[in-house]
Amino acid sequence: MSRPPHRHQPPMVEGVSASCVALPHGPWPRLIDFLAERLPKVSQDEWHQRMAQGRVLDEDGVPLPPEAPCRGGTRVYYYRELEAEPIVPFEEEVLYQDAHLLVADKPHFLPVTPSGRYVQQTLLVRLKRRTGIETLSPIHRIDRETAGLVVFSVRPQDRGAYQALFREQVVDKVYEAIAPLRPELPLPAMHRSRIEADEQFFRQREVAGEPNSETAIELIEARGALGLYRLRPRSGKTHQLRVHMNALGRPIVGDLFYPEVVHGPGHAQDDWHRPLQLLARTLSFTDPITGLPRHFESRRQLA
Numbered sequence: 001m002s003r004p005p006h007r008h009q010p011p012m013v014e015g016v017s018a019s020c021v022a023l024p025h026g027p028w029p030r031l032i033d034f035l036a037e038r039l040p041k042v043s044q045d046e047w048h049q050r051m052a053q054g055r056v057l058d059e060d061g062v063p064l065p066p067e068a069p070c071r072g073g074t075r076v077y078y079y080r081e082l083e084a085e086p087i088v089p090f091e092e093e094v095l096y097q098d099a100h101l102l103v104a105d106k107p108h109f110l111p112v113t114p115s116g117r118y119v120q121q122t123l124l125v126r127l128k129r130r131t132g133i134e135t136l137s138p139i140h141r142i143d144r145e146t147a148g149l150v151v152f153s154v155r156p157q158d159r160g161a162y163q164a165l166f167r168e169q170v171v172d173k174v175y176e177a178i179a180p181l182r183p184e185l186p187l188p189a190m191h192r193s194r195i196e197a198d199e200q201f202f203r204q205r206e207v208a209g210e211p212n213s214e215t216a217i218e219l220i221e222a223r224g225a226l227g228l229y230r231l232r233p234r235s236g237k238t239h240q241l242r243v244h245m246n247a248l249g250r251p252i253v254g255d256l257f258y259p260e261v262v263h264g265p266g267h268a269q270d271d272w273h274r275p276l277q278l279l280a281r282t283l284s285f286t287d288p289i290t291g292l293p294r295h296f297e298s299r300r301q302l303a
Contacts, residue, residue: 008061010077015129016119018057018077025072031056034070035078055079080119088121089272094130095149095296100289101162102127102136102152103296108275111144116265123150140166143239145256148175148280148298161288166236172284175231175241178277178302179250181222188218191244195237202265203257204239206247213237215244226253228302230281241278253277277302 010018021038028034032051036044047066050056054063057077064076090107097103104123106112111122119125128136136152139162153159165171192211195204216232229250231241239258245251246258254276256262279302284295 008059010057010061012128012134013079014120015125015127016079016081016114017128017134019080020075020077022075023070023072026070028070030066031064031068031070031076032066035076050078055081080114082117082119085119085121086117086269092123092126093299094127095299097131098154100154100158100287101294102131102133102154103283104150104152105298105300106142106147106150106280107300108145108147109270109272112138112141112150124152127152139163140171140236142280143242143276143278145254145276146278146280147275147300149283149296150280151283151296158289165285165288169234169236170285172282173233173236173280174282175233176220176279176281176302177229177231177241177245178226178253179229179245180253181219181225181227182249185248185250188216189248191215191217191248193244193247195240195243197238200261200264203261204237204243206243213240213244215241217244217248242276275303 012018023031023034026034028037032044032047035042035047047056051064051066051068055078056064058064059075088107088110090109092107092110093105095103095105104127106123111118113124114122124136124138128134133154135154135156137156137159139151139153139159142148142150151162153162192214193206194209194211195213196207198205212235214234218230219227220230221228233240242252242255242258246255251259254274279298279300282295282297287294
């Protein structure tokens with residue numbers, strides 16, 4: 001079944017763009033019945049409250065009341081929101097902005113996009129609030145626990161070209177990490193392995209088989225039992241650098257998932273004084289829109 005076209009896109013509210021759901025033809029007499037069944041993370045009582053407050057809209061941007069019927073073949077819009085959200089007490093920095101790109105320097109602990117416990121306390125929503133640019137979209141991701149560079153496209157028509165740079169592995173990415181020294185393991189080295197999802201959904205692991213990940217590793221500086229490492233990932237697998245460093249007996253300082261799980265991602269409170277010592281330091285590429293060479297460098301430092 002083809003989806004109905006968008007007739008009206010509601011404006012963002014406090015940096016959050018409206019989410020859209022297409023209504024199928026079905027047995028739901030009221031819209032609230034459909035929403036409670038298909039989007040059960042929000043209870044029917046909560047949907048009732050949102051609709052009573054005018055926060056669920058039809059295709060023309062008109063608020064829908066709690067008794068509104070479910071009209072199959074149309075769209076409705078709502079805004080993702082949370083009753084309580086942890087505050088991340090660190091600020092991002094905008095390093096560069098033009099008509100096509102925005103480059104941000106992300107602090108540790110701040111998610112890039114809304115997910116789970118975070119909506120307002122995400123890099124994307126903070127930047128939308130700051131700039132007023134509703135079309136901002138990240139063209140790659142880094143972990144919530146990792147600090148450093150994140151690049152956003154400004155115009156929807158440019159997004160695919162920038163995303164292709166990362167998909168085709170033509171971006172030169174340099175990270176820095178603090179981890180234990182292993183003098184018996186020679187560096188520099190190239191580590192290649194096959195990474196797949198672990199049984200614990202938030203972890204990854206190395207398995208036998210054709211490698212799908214590659215990282216160049218070198219030691220920059222040694223201090224006591226720890227070293228500052230430069231990491232150049234060619235691929236971009238989830239947790240790749242954390243998995244590779246752990247596999248080499250050099251788990252990154254502050255890592256709560258590798259080698260052992262200290263606590264999972266749903267833990268109530270982060271320890272602000274013990275961030276993961278991993279930083280997305282530089283990004284370099286040829287801009288597919290302007291043809292210009294691009295090079296960006298984080299201003300942050302690892303502890």
